[in-house]
Amino acid sequence: MKIVVIGGTGHIGTFLVPRLVAAGHDVTVVSRRQRDPYQTHDDWQQVAFVALDRTELEKQGKFGQAIADLTPDAVIDLISFELDSTRQLTDALTGRVRHFLHCGTIWVHGYNELVPVNESDPRYPIDAYGLRKAAIETYLLQEVDLAELPSTVIHPGHIVGPGWTPITPAGNLDARIFTKLATGREVLLPNQGLETLHHVHADDVALGFMLALDNPAASIGESFHILSERAMTWRGYAQALATWYGTSANLRFVTFDEFKQTTSEEYANQSWGHLLHSTNGSITKARQRLGFHPRYTSLEAIQESLTWLKEEGRL
The missing domain is CATH 3.40.50.720 (NAD(P)-binding Rossmann-like Domain)
Incomplete structure (x- = not known):
């Protein structure tokens, strides 16, 4: 066509x-x-x-x-x-x-x-x-x-892959969070980190x-x-990335009011939007009607993006 x-x-x-x-x-x-x-x-x-x-x-x-x-x-x-x-x-x-x-x-x-x-x-x-x-x-x-x-x-x-920064485990685009996870430094997450990203x-x-x-x-x-097969909780996402980096996730959970005092207004607003949505979707319909089977898990897609960012000198 x-x-x-x-x-x-x-x-x-x-x-x-x-x-x-x-x-x-x-x-x-x-x-x-x-x-x-x-x-x-x-x-x-x-x-x-x-x-x-x-x-x-x-x-x-x-x-x-x-x-x-x-x-x-x-x-x-x-x-x-x-x-x-x-x-x-x-x-x-x-x-x-x-x-x-x-x-x-x-x-x-x-x-x-x-x-x-x-x-x-x-x-x-x-x-x-x-x-x-x-x-x-x-x-x-x-x-x-x-x-x-x-x-x-x-x-x-949440589309991800080589070429841009993934939504982080804090629900925003603050790429410093990835560096903190890679180096074992403390990462603050709002609530208990049980909301989801997909x-x-x-x-x-x-x-x-x-x-x-x-x-x-x-x-x-x-x-x-x-979507990928399964969504991830913010906590699970952070822990999985820390393991991938060869460290342990150093997480501290705070109220959102406390969290927004530690970041910019832009990043806080991004996090708030992702908190409210807590995205978790089913792909059953696409699988049954279209034969859709994603090649990547959420984590694999994020890892590929982060690898690209590192190779490009952006992390």
């Missing part, structure tokens, strides 16, 4: 685009060309690039038509965060593509009543990101005529998109969690 990937040089696209090329698809990547993929691959030489400024074109009401003018069979949108943005795109693609795939987020669930949470469980989105992504999913799967715009939504967890390797997310694309009868009109 002729496939257009919007935002194809980021976390997911770095792994998805080479998979699409290897599968024999004709791939066009739409981006602002402000960065290269995180990893090089020979298959990128077979990719066509179209530089479009989505934000500017949407202001003019022209972005959707610009994508439609590329005459794709399928469109994979990795970077839509607003309903109006998705609506403008899909209005132009309705009746013109065989499959439209949108990247959502596990945060559409908000807090969970039962864990691991399933795609069909009641939802309580609690922040703007989750609310907006939930609105896009509702629009694509309930309001759009699926015969005219066959749609699928993929919900990743990481997923970017290549496993790419695999999820591939399986949805290859199985339209099973994926159209559906959403799927794409």
